[in-house]
Amino acid sequence: MIVFKLLVVYCFLSCFLRFSAAIDSITPSHSIRDGETLVSAGGTFELGFFSPGNSKGRYLGIWYRISTDAVVWVANRETPIPNRSGVLKVTNEGDIVVLSNTETIVWSSNTSSAAKSPVVQLLDSGNLLVRDGNDNDLENFLWQSFDYPCDTLLPGMKLGKNFVTGLECSLTSSKSTENPAQGEFLLRINPHGFPQLVAMKGDKITTRAGSWNGLRFTGHPGLMPNPIFNYEFVLNEKEVYYEFTLVNSSVISRLVLSSSGILGRFTWNDRTHGWELYSTSQVDQCENYAFCGAYATCNANSSPVCTCLEGFVSKSQKHWNSVDWSDGCVRRTQLECNDGDVFQKYTGLKLPDTSSSWFNMTMSLVECEGLCLKNCSCTAYSNLDIRGEGSGCLLWFNNLNDMRVYSHGGQDLYIRLASSENDIKKKRHSSKIKQAGIIVASAILVMGIIILGVISYVRKKKLRFKGKAIRRRKEDMELPIFDLMAIANATCNFSSSNKLGEGGFGSVYKGTLQEGHVVAVKRLSKNSGQGLNEFKNEVNLIAKLQHRNLVKLLGCCIEGNEKILIYEYMPNKSLDAFIFDHTRNTLLDWRIRIQIICGIARGLLYLHQDSRLRIIHRDLKASNILLDESMNPKISDFGLARTFGGDQIEANTNRIVGTYGYMSPEYAGHGQFSIKSDVFSFGVLVLEIVSGKRNQRFCHVNDHLNLNLLGHAWRLWIEDKAMELTDQSLGNMCTLSDQVLRCVHVGLLCVQQRPEDRPDMSSVVLMLSSEILLPKPNQPGFYMEKALPEAGSSSTEREACSANEITITLLKGR
Template identity: 55%
Template sequence: MEGFAILLLLLLLLCSFVISNLTVSIAVDTLNATNQSIRDGEMIVSLGGRFELGFFSPPSSTNRFVGIWYGNISVPTVVWVANREAPLQDLSGVLKLTNQGILVLLNHNGSTVWSSNSSRPARRPVAQLLDSGNLIVKEENDNNPENFLWQSFDYPCDTLLSGMKLGRNFITGLDRYLSSWKSLDDPSHGNFTYRYDIGGFPESVLRDGSVVIFRPGPWNGLRFSGAPGLKQNHLFTFEFVLNEKEVYFSYKLRNSSILSMMVLNSEGSWQRMKWIEETRSWEVYFRVQMDNCDNYALCSSYGSCNANKAPQYCSCLKGFVPKFPEKWNNKLWSNGCVRKTPLNCSSDGFLKHSGVKLPDSRQSWFNYSMNLEECKNLCKKDCSCTAYANLDIRNGGSGCLLWFVDLVDIRELTENGQEIYIRVAASELGMKPVILKLQQGKNERRRIAFICMFSIAVLILGLALVFYLWRMSCGKKPGLLTAVPESSSNVKNQKEGLELPLFDFATIACATGNFSTANKLGEGGFGSVYKGILKDGQEIAVKRLSRSSSQGLHEFKNEVLHIAKLKHRNLVKLLGCCIQGDEKMLIYEFMSNKSLDFFIFDQSQSISLDWPMRYHIINGIARGLLYLHQDSRQRIIHRDLKAGNVLLDHEMNPKISDFGMARSFEEKETTANTKNVVGTYGYMAPEYAIDGLYSIKSDVFSFGVLVLEIVSGKRNRGFCHPDHQLNLLGHAWRLFTAGEPMELISSPIRETCNPSEVLRSIHVGLLCVQQSSEDRPNMSNVVLMLGSHGPLPQPKQPGFFTERDLVESSSSSTSHKLLSSNDCTISQLEAR
């Protein structure tokens, strides 16, 4: 009987053990916030057993990390790491889920080493490891992916799994990108990143630090134009999405039993791996970078690379010749090619190139609804357009992709290449002399017609002036010319000489809700700015000139004169104007994210502007200034570059605005002098503020101030520090000379910053704000320095370095005391 009791007790204990293990196995893939945690040596396993989450150490390392790895193969392969930059030094780590739905990793002291975040407050959160390899935090009974509180797929490491997105969310600012391990033994961030650039048509770009080393080309509807081998097949399908909300690339495996992943390894190779069960190993299924021609811009501007012509890989496109032939023949291709025959806008044509990788499209313009003929006509009309191509090659081709810069990173492909049409002089198209002569005769007739029309116009204007003087002598005032009414943004009537569409007052009043205060965006010395929506749905910004502002009238004329013909992705586009009665208005494209100062100087908003975005903005402003100074039809000095005059579109692309104070230069002019100093205190160069001398170097100084403000999150004017009374430039100079430039970094970007990019930005900023204008680089050198890894010259002391008296005297003075607010733009400085 006693033996039976012992047997019964053993059976009960066994049942209890089975039930206990059954309960654990049901919850094996989840972690709740009440009483569960994972300690070093424990793990959770996805429901199908494909992935495991726990603690691990890389080969030849004793550091401990929390990660996810393939669990059903003989070679555990880590695909995601939580605490990449904060390894644990012992086996005491604990991973928990808080009641707020946040994953936290604690060390032996109970201090948080790493944590996730949450999109909103949680009620009953659970963490779950899915069979896709995605670690999610969600409400207990909510399986809708749109409602996940957090997921590891949003924060990739070096591996792209099936179903993961690689790209950006324009609404939240989330940037999903890959970064390599530092080495096989160190999962911290390495030198290589693979992410989307969103300046023009979005492209994924592989970088070594800040230097671009490879891009697979723009997506053409089927594949990336420069990666013909990376195509859909029996193993996987691709997806590319670009809309107002987001841009991303992802892939899905056709057979879920196949193990395959895309990895950016520590040597910078972007490759697809496939598990081979027979050999029990990972094999490289495909390398995205195929050969030397995949080295970014190997042949530079207008050069084409052909891997089959090694070692002389590079050749110039038809119609172009090497810029430096001797260097080119010695395989030094970095200077690229130049046009054999200069362009003549009216007679230029386009040469078709087939079977190529499309050039870098990150500074391009695109439209999905146009056809190829419309695309050609649009490019033909704009003399700065260098090439055009179909955006989508499916079903015979559709969409339009335009380039307005030198074409770089072109290569010839043996399969799956694309077609591009490149602008060349008419003579390069093989036109016969007779045809050219006819064309010249046509141009001569046009010139004569223009002279006749101009003479008639001068005569009419003379008669109008006589009539005006006669009316004035009679004591009557003539009314202003009323603009031709228009009903939409597609205005066809243009004011002669300005080449700008004219809107009627009723259209603008209707679009802005009769200039309601609810639509008011801001106000300045010139008047007010309103948001509006035209009948066709286009959003606009309307700058309405104040009737009492003589300053605004001058700015109005000046802005129309300078910006009407400017076209660049980093300049705000002027859509038209309205001149009717006493009303004078400028109509711009609407910038949904306001101005840069709204983000960098506001404590709550600055958090949303991480370092990659700030660096993107710095480079965008630099390219916009370079266009003004060098590449526009007339060289333009902005004279009022500041954070408030840099607007941000829905993709956070920077666009320089407000050309009311701009001045144009002749080709050989270098400096000019003015008695009326205009600009904003804190951004003006010393020689300009004191002596009225301005040049392109004045804008360079303003740009340098802006760079240091973006890095630090502090205004130059009004900057305070407990240890000294220097402005921001002086503070940055002090830190730089003391070997502590990283102390300048704004706290919201410390976790996301790339140290080498930050240091280079600070260094370039200080070069731009040097006291002497001759020491400052021009913008072409600035753009080059920001995008390279080479050594930089040592900066000299910045302008306005002397310490100031923060208590301003109320007595009059004849000297200029440069201490007014950054927000205040002045039109004239005179001694009081």
């Protein structure tokens, strides 16, 4: 009996000692069962069975020991084991196999070469090797997991293709965070033409990092030499690949292709014990492949973002005017071939798609130009390598696609044009010089005329002149002019029964024109000192804007002191009539609310980036969001809007206008406004739509603090209780919690205190429409916290929160 007990104890201790000490390798005589793991020698990586998220399936994977949710490789990603019966073994021939409880092989490495004494070893690089135990040289492996990546690229892992063996290493997205099976997105080096890095959905390219120019991919100007990472691109007759290595071993970094197709670089932060998004591949719409079509460049900082190259015109002007640039541009003058053509130089570009290109690594740029000129099919040329004075030759044939302009970085490109286009350019330049001479010569004469004109101008009646000036602008924009009598008849002489609402600059009435068309009539107040300026703004801005999420201006009326605007009629009136009404808010289910949020975002993106002028609304609020019969949102009331030039991003004013509760801190306090001011207002709107509460009238007592809606949302966020913010009329939102939390997350990013921390609207639209990982928000502006009277204080009543919503028109910026 004693001998039996000793034997049991011995067996138990043997098993305990075997797996209590971390091991990094196994042989055919050992195995790893579910619950046991391999740990790399330095303790960086661990291999074992896991279940992602709430999934019940079990997978064999490799993860960082500091963060078990950061799985970098999965073996049986297509065939999960339904229970905890999985076993990892290595066969005598050197195959790694994953078995289920039925001893069925659910995954195998299919090692091509046999080993006499096979060993499976997990390295500190995260690479899983099969090698011969008699050979200690780790480079002589028989199989490695680095050759079969999943959705993560680790330092030292190659992304590319071996031309000898045909093996291609590419990243494939997972289907979701809970299903590591291969998704629909792929990141690979496209070897056709001059190799380039592309992301694909199925067989279509979604984004393109571009070709390598010796320092970086041309579509990633920010990929600069730095003390943290080394980047390398290798191209020879045997293989092509890209890899990165870490200069500083204390840095932990990985590239991940998300289930939505976005490539993000994550670095580990020891201070916060979490992963932080270092960079992302999708930052604006110009990253979408061939967004502007052929022979056009995309510039996210200009408006519109797409521009035809010199010597090219839009292929479809109708589509171009409707903000659909996918048809691209065509040559204005056909090429003459050989000596009849010239080259136009462009700088700071992302080079076009190189899949139909030809390259030579030793030719000079002059030789490259001559070679392109001799081939009638050659459309452009460039240096292959930009290091030093440049070297190599890259030629394009057929159309030039997927180009964008960078303010910093980019590359030179020489595009072929007919020589007559160069003559046109010279004539234009000469014409400009002549025109300048005529202007200077006429200046003295004009000055005298101007002085007489000013004297005459002052004597004219101010209102009459303003009316005529506005009428001339209307006629220039071909905006219909309505007769005052017709408008009075349509609104029953501006009857109070037809009044839809009243704002700071006048009233809005429902009207029915003689032909039966229902319209909304905005009658500016005669006593408004600012009415004429706001009227000019709306006329000049809205008449040029065409977007499904902007209210449409149908015409105007100017007679005597009357200044009237006629809009399309919105049967559901404004958003505030729904979300802040305890009865009507039940009509807004989550599907409609997210539809409204995304629609407002698209409308703002158009104003900030895609319209002819960069427009800052400055008074975005719930009452200025109108709803059509399908509850689609339309941004209205452009009386306070300002226009910017294509490269202007901010301005100052001494006259602060807008609505408390929606104004950004820098604008309310100092008169500084920009597109980020509208982003702040949008963030407030998002939180109001989610919660059903007004920011300005909201008051919540929390830890002896009076919090407005922004402060309350922030407190719930940092306490991981953000779902408590949702409107009670929405009921149980468990099934849509991810979407609701994403909206709250985006809203908090938009209302951050510092304008530079807030995303632009192109990023906001991307955040709302994809599963891209979002950065952490900082504390919002106007946090509005105030200490309450302590218990035992002589004051037994707490001061009520203000319920005023004030439109500011006369405050002075400090």
